[in-house]
Amino acid sequence: MLEMKNTPFLFPFQLVKLCIGMIDAGKAYNTANKQFVNGIRELAQQSTKDEVIESSLTKFAESLQEMIKYHTVRDPRLKSEDLRKFKEAKKQFDKVSEEKEAALIKNAQAPRNKQHEVEEATNSLIATRKFFRHIVLDYVLQINVLQSKRRSEILKAMLSFMYAHLTFFHQGYDLFSELQPLMKLLVGQLDQLVVDGAKEKRDMEQKHSTIQQKDFSNDDTKLEYNVDADNGIAMEGYLFKRASNAFKTWNRRWFSIQNNQLVYQKKFKDNPTVVVEDLRLCTVKHCEDIERRFCFEVVSPTKSCMMQADSEKLRQAWIKAVQNSIATAFRDDAEKLEKRRSTSTGSLDSGGEPKEKTLKGESALQRVLAIGGNTTCCDCGQPDPRWASINLGITLCIQCSGIHRSLGVHFSKVRSLTLDTWEPELLKLMCELGNGVINHIYEARREELGARKPHPGDPRHEIEAYIRAKYVERRFVRRPSDEELKMKVVNLSTRVKRNHVLLVWRVKSSDSGIQNSTDGSREMLANTASTNSMHDTGLPRSPQGFSFLNFLSYSPGLQLFWASCSCSLPDMAEALAHGAEVNWINTEDDKRTPLIMAVHGGSLVTCEFLLQNGANVNQMDTNGRGPLHHATILGHTGQVCLFLKRGANQNAADIDDQTPLTIAVEAANADIVTLLRLAKMNEEMREAEGPYNPSGDETYQDIFQDFTQMASHDPEKLNRFQTYDSQKQ
Structure with a gap:
């Protein structure tokens, strides 16, 4: 009889099963690959500020997405009906085989002397063998059916698998061939990024080391009031707020000044709670009568709010911010009112x-x-x-x-x-x-x-x-050529020199000389200098104020230097627009600055322009003299007044150990002596009273205001020609 129990015909189908496992693993790979590509796209969208990263990641994501499309294989699973019939036939075959074995054993055990048992065993064996033959034929049929499909199914599965690999790798080759130039370009850029990253790391480590050496024990958060902030929030930060309940508890809240209101939030996403609806109806004051430090109070007609800052600096910053917000609100209202009145009346x-x-x-x-x-x-x-x-x-x-x-x-x-x-x-x-x-x-x-x-x-x-x-950015400024810059500097210096020579000629024509001049001739000389200054000729007040040199190089700083002496504000503005440093030092002329040259030019407006643009009022020349020294020597009382108001150091001594006060006393300039002594007294009063009177004495401010008005409207009353340098020599 045909025995089919150990037939190895199912082995090829195990290969199909392994192929199905490979396909399932490929599907999981595709899913992970899609998630990876989506991550690349999201990173590219978040890197819009870096054009190289954004474009590269976008290109990579597109190429990988194309490759995923070709990484698919048709599922080579057998039809469920064929497998079901095969399994049922095999199950029936195994059952009938066991029955046949039992019939054979029973037939062999039948005793010879019991004829009826022998006949019964023989008939049972014949019937069982007959039924077994039918089952074997059905089982063989199902095996043959599967065997016939084995060739097509295996080849179909493997062919589909190999074609999928062929398409995947071929498409991948084409896509990466297109990406190869970009990848080569990125390799070069990557090398540069590595170099830049290493340099940036060194710089950050150096800054980190420098910062670690500083003392941050008294460090405070920096707060600035900005009425034109893009988000409408003029100022914000953490403050402690005293509750209005019976326990008067203190809670830390995030406060902000926005839309002319004072609001706070418990958490970042919470809606703001309005403390003061209109700051114009409020006032702010220090609170020194409670146990806690750094407290201040915002008082409105209906309620008040007690708050506490982390330090004295922060308290002052918040008080100033509230005051500025109140003032800004009133100014905006005044501006709107003025526009309405101007529109309605035309007056x-x-x-x-x-x-x-x-x-x-x-x-x-x-x-x-x-x-x-x-x-x-x-x-x-x-x-x-x-x-x-x-x-x-x-x-x-x-x-x-x-x-x-x-x-x-x-x-x-x-x-x-x-x-x-x-x-x-x-x-x-x-x-x-x-x-x-x-x-x-x-x-x-x-x-x-x-x-x-x-x-x-x-x-x-x-x-x-x-x-x-x-x-x-100064994108629209026209940069001068070297020749144009040279001509500009030469013309300015020539103008100063011509005016200087003209002044000397006038002095000599009015008197025999400076050293031997009488009081009357000195007065005439002072009037000459002041008259020329009033006509905006830019004349230095002292004939020995400075020297004219052959310039070794030309720069916007040199243009600003000579424009300041010639009192030409348009030329000074042009030099600053071309990148001139307002505190530029002329190493060829005793390290003098444009502000010192403006003093020699005799123009108060020129000095004011430089100071408004950030000039250092205490910058010294080679002789240790700052603008205040030069103004004192030349007797320019208006400039002395201006420099003192801008914080000039009146205690600084030059190389001859002369301060502006000793120079003014020696030159017998009563106005400047008075100003310097008043400034000294005001400084002492301000130091004695501390932060409660940062501006000093009101009388001092009034006197300086009078001198400023006189220097602007009646400069001839303050001009006194000085011969300090001549006397020193």
Whole structure:
């Protein structure tokens, strides 16, 4: 009989099963690969600021996504009906085989002397064998069916598997061949990134080491009040707030000043709780009568809020921020009211303010707007501007003034033409420059570069981008050639030299000499110097003020140096726009600075312009003399007053151990001696009273204000010709 129990015909189908396992593993690989590609895409979207990373990751993700499409194989699983029939046939075959074995054993055990048992066993065996033959035929049929499908199914599965690999690797080869140039390019960039990363790491380690050496025991968080912040939040930070319940508990909350309101949040995502709805109705004050330190209170007509900062500096910062917010809110209201009145009446008069202040503000406004180009905003062309940048000398509309204020005071210092007090020297500075002069410098290449100047109705972000490109990046400034710069410096120095020689000629023609001059001739000499200064000739007050050298190199700093002496504010503004350092040192002329040369030029406005643009009032020359020394030696009382107000060190001594006070006493200049002694007394009073009186004595401030007014309106009353250097020699 045919025995089928150990037939190994199922082995090929085990290969099909292994192939199915490979396909399942491939599907899991595809799923993981898709997740990996999605991660690459998300990282590319988060790297929009890095163009190299974004473009490279996007290209890689697209190529890998294409490869995933070709990594699929048709599932070679057998039909379930064929397997079911085969399993049923095998099960029946095994059962009948066992029955046949039992019949054979029973037939062999039948006794010879019991004929009826022998016949029964024989008949059972015959029937069982007959049925077994039928089952064997069915089982063999199912085996043959599977054997016939074995060739096609195995070949089909393997062929599909191999074709999938062929397509996958062929497509991968094509895709990576396209990526190869990009990958080679990235290899070079990667080497540079590694070098830059190592350099940045060294720099960060050096900064880290430097910072670790500093003492942070008294370090406070830096808070700044910014009324023009993009998110509308002028200031924010943590404060302790005393609850209004019976226990008066203190809780730490995140406070912010926004939309003219004081609000706080318990958590970052919580809605703000309004403490003060309108800061214009409030006042802020120190609280020294409670146990806790660094406390202050915001008081409104209906309630008050007690808060505590982490340090005295932070308390002062918050108090100042609340005060500034209150002042800004009132200024904005005044600006809106002024615009409405101007629109309705067409007049410069406003009846809501005291007459004296209105006339003073309108006088400043009329003087500044009388300059060419100042009747419209310097940056957007809005008519009737009411704000100004005092270090640039331009007029601005309210929107552009807010943008200028956000640039920082090192780029632009904004002041209102109607609400702020204007010193005479600042008004003269505004009249010396103006929108026409500044735009001629800062917009010289605008049309050449095709940049569009914004209009009043343009979006704020477009106007802000233009202003930053104009003043911060200085994109439209025309850079002079070396020859043009040389001619500019030579012309300025020649002008100074010509005026200097003219002054010496006048002195010699009026008297036989300086050393032997009488009091009358010295007075004539002083009048000559002051007259020339008034006519803006830029003459130095001392014939021995400085030397004229053959310049070894030409730079914007040298242009600023000689422009300051010749009192030419447009040339000074041009030099600063070309990148001149306001504290540039002329190593060929006793290390003098533009501010020292402005002192010799005799112009108070020139000194004011340099100080507004960040000039160091205590920068010394080779002889140890700063601007205050030179102004004292030359007898320029107005400049002495200006430098003292700006924090000049009156105790500094030169190489001859002479302070400005000893120089003024030796020269018998009573006005300057008075100013220096008053400044000394005010400094001592301020140190004695500490932070409660940071500005000093009011009488001192009034006297200095009188001297400033006289220096601006009647400079001839303060000019006294000095012969200090001659006496020293």
